[in-house]
Amino acid sequence: MENEAVEKARAQIVKAAQKMAGQNMLPGSWGNISIKINKNAYAITPSGRGYDNLTPDDITIVDAAGQTLDGSLIPSSELPLHLAIYKALPEANAVVHTHSIYASACAAARRDIPPLIEDMVQIMGGAVHCAEYALPGTETLAQNVIKAMNGKRAALLANHGVAAWGVTLDEAMMVAGIVEKAAQLYCIAQSLGGAVLLPQSDIDAMHGFYEAHYRKRQLGEE
Numbered sequence: 394m395e396n397e398a399v400e401k402a403r404a405q406i407v408k409a410a411q412k413m414a415g416q417n418m419l420p421g422s423w424g425n426i427s428i429k430i431n432k433n434a435y436a437i438t439p440s441g442r443g444y445d446n447l448t449p450d451d452i453t454i455v456d457a458a459g460q461t462l463d464g465s466l467i468p469s470s471e472l473p474l475h476l477a478i479y480k481a482l483p484e485a486n487a488v489v490h491t492h493s494i495y496a497s498a499c500a501a502a503r504r505d506i507p508p509l510i511e512d513m514v515q516i517m518g519g520a521v522h523c524a525e526y527a528l529p530g531t532e533t534l535a536q537n538v539i540k541a542m543n544g545k546r547a548a549l550l551a552n553h554g555v556a557a558w559g560v561t562l563d564e565a566m567m568v569a570g571i572v573e574k575a576a577q578l579y580c581i582a583q584s585l586g587g588a589v590l591l592p593q594s595d596i597d598a599m600h601g602f603y604e605a606h607y608r609k610r611q612l613g614e615e
């Protein structure tokens with residue numbers, strides 16, 4: 394394992410965790426972030442630590458089976474969820490699990506976030522589905538989330554929060570942020586009589602453009 398890649402992943406996670414904690418996406422020590430270093434090495438936030446004072450040394454490195462390769466802290470208890478996403482979706486290079494307020498409200502109501510706003514459908518290609526309930530940290534929860542994602546970049550975890558992934562950590566964080574924004578808009582639109590949903594043909598066109606062009610522009614590849 395190249396040390397440089399490990400240290401880069403650790404530093405990226407600390408920066409992202411502090412940013413997301415500042416946005417109230419990771420209240421307390423709940424929520425977690427991971428990066429795929431290679432097929433058998435993943436960097437993940439530790440269990441039960443606040444994000445304000447997190448240092449790169451606190452980030453645990455695990456293999457694909459979840460065994461610790463480096464680091465003295467216990468990896469996040471949602472490690473099975475992160476590893477299941479990497480296994481099911483080979484395009485995923487980063488996973489963010491948040492407890493953001495409005496998305497958690499939808500998750501508590503066990504409601505999908507319908508395709509109601511442009512940026513969300515560009516990224517998701519449709520609704521953000523709510524996974525069937527399972528206890529946190531379990532393999533059952535991980536499998537329920539994979540099923541609800543159905544290849545898409547995010548899902549809600551019933552009575553819990555959000556799981557999102559990206560080709561980069563920046564993309565995973567953006568997806569989690571857009572899901573939270575869509576959930577907030579959904580809650581507001583409900584009080585206005587309900588959102589008018591976008592037609593599937595337009596969703597397909599917007600999602601197709603995102604996948605083919607917009608994402609590459611964000612990555613500086615186009």
Ligand SMILES: [Zn+2]
Pocket residue numbers: 423424471490491492529553554
């Ligand atoms: Zn959680």
